[in-house]
Amino acid sequence: MTLVTEEKKNTESIKKFALDLDASLFGVADVTEIRDEFFLDEKVRQKYNRAISLGKRLLNSVFDDIKDKPTPLYFHHYRQLNFFLDRAAFLLSSHIQDLGYDALPIPASQILDWEDQKGHLSHKKVGYLAGLGWIGLNNLLVHPDFGARFRLVTVLTDIPLEADKPLRAGCEECMKCLETCPAHAIKEKREDFDHRACFEKLKEFRNKRIVSQYICGVCVKACSGTEPV
Numbered sequence: 001m002t003l004v005t006e007e008k009k010n011t012e013s014i015k016k017f018a019l020d021l022d023a024s025l026f027g028v029a030d031v032t033e034i035r036d037e038f039f040l041d042e043k044v045r046q047k048y049n050r051a052i053s054l055g056k057r058l059l060n061s062v063f064d065d066i067k068d069k070p071t072p073l074y075f076h077h078y079r080q081l082n083f084f085l086d087r088a089a090f091l092l093s094s095h096i097q098d099l100g101y102d103a104l105p106i107p108a109s110q111i112l113d114w115e116d117q118k119g120h121l122s123h124k125k126v127g128y129l130a131g132l133g134w135i136g137l138n139n140l141l142v143h144p145d146f147g148a149r150f151r152l153v154t155v156l157t158d159i160p161l162e163a164d165k166p167l168r169a170g171c172e173e174c175m176k177c178l179e180t181c182p183a184h185a186i187k188e189k190r191e192d193f194d195h196r197a198c199f200e201k202l203k204e205f206r207n208k209r210i211v212s213q214y215i216c217g218v219c220v221k222a223c224s225g226t227e228p229v
Contacts, residue, residue, distance in 0.1 A: 007162045014161065017095055018054055021088045024150060025055030025143065027130025030163035031156070034129070038121045039112050048104065048156035050163065052092065053123070053130035056085055058149040063221040068182045070218075075211040078151075082108040085153035093155050101159035108153040111214075123152040131164035137186050138177040138219040139193045144169065147225030148177075177219040186219060 011028060018026045029051045038045050062077040089105035096103035106120050124141045127133060132152075136142035143150060144167070171190075178186040183201035185194040202214035 005162075007160045010159055011162045014052065014092070014096070014159070018052070018088070018092055021091060022056075022084075023054045023088055024057040024146070025053070025127075025132050025152075027053045027127065027132045027164045028161045029053060029126045029129035031126065031129065034125060037125075039118065040120055044104070047102065048158055050157050050159070050161045051121075051126045051130070052155040052157060052161070053127040053132055053152055054085060054088055054092070054155070055127065055132060055143070055146075055150045055152050056081055056088075057146050058151065058220070060149070060224070063149075063217070066217050066221050068180075068218060069205055070211045070216050072211065074217045075213065075215060078213075078215055078217075081151050082153075085151060089153045089155050093157075096155070096157055096159050099159065101157060103155050103157040103159070106154040106156065108151060121154060123154050126154045127152050128166055129164075131167055134167055134169050134171075135190060136171045136177070136223060137175070137188070137190050137193070138181070138223055139186075139190070139195070139198070140220070140223070142171065142223060143225060145225045148220045148223035149225065176222040180218055180222045182216070182218055 015026045031051045032049045035045045059077065062074055065071050066074055085108040093103035093105045110119050112119055127141045128135060133141045133143040136148065138148060140148040142148050183197045185198035187193060202216060205211055206214055
């Protein structure tokens with residue numbers, strides 16, 4: 001007879017709730033080793049040892065008119081996706097609170113440090129620890145099926161949950177994002193990604209009023225995963 005632990009039972013229940021909200025991806029990360037990196041009060045950081053990573057897939061059609069720069073259509077889609085994720089994170093956090101635990105939803109796209117492009121925490125790093133993908137050459141989280149065509153939000157919580165494990169995978173021989181990057185920020189080695197060059201290109205797009213936020217979408221388009229598009 002297999003005993004169902006409290007952590008497993010909670011995880012299955014929370015996952016079902018999240019997927020019923022129409023999330024595309026769900027994972028749980030043990031964040032005890034990285035919570036000191038969070039831009040949160042120390043007492044808040046130390047309160048949570050689990051983070052739920054939720055992902056929502058982008059529509060493939062929104063990339064059709066992207067070539068070497070973002071488009072107003074992509075920017076609108078980007079904002080709508082962030083709105084969806086923030087609402088899903090709020091509803092999930094409220095549900096966890098109703099169960100008698102604490103949960104803190106972290107905005108999907110809220111920059112606190114513009115120079116280094118950092119928010120309260122790295123959704124990408126949490127998603128990696130939650131087993132949703134690996135960090136690609138494009139410096140984004142890459143899912144085996146969706147590529148980089150999804151966005152993430154995080155819910156910190158103290159409810160007992162089973163933590164997932166990072167995927168043992170990588171970009172291997174694919175260099176599509178390197179070939180298309182308008183900033184030439186992507187290199188053959190992930191650790192050589194040029195953050196400054198990327199940000200300068202994002203500023204250029206914004207200063208030219210192509211979009212009103214620091215986004216691009218070109219390498220996201222190139223990284224489509226294994227599913228046919």
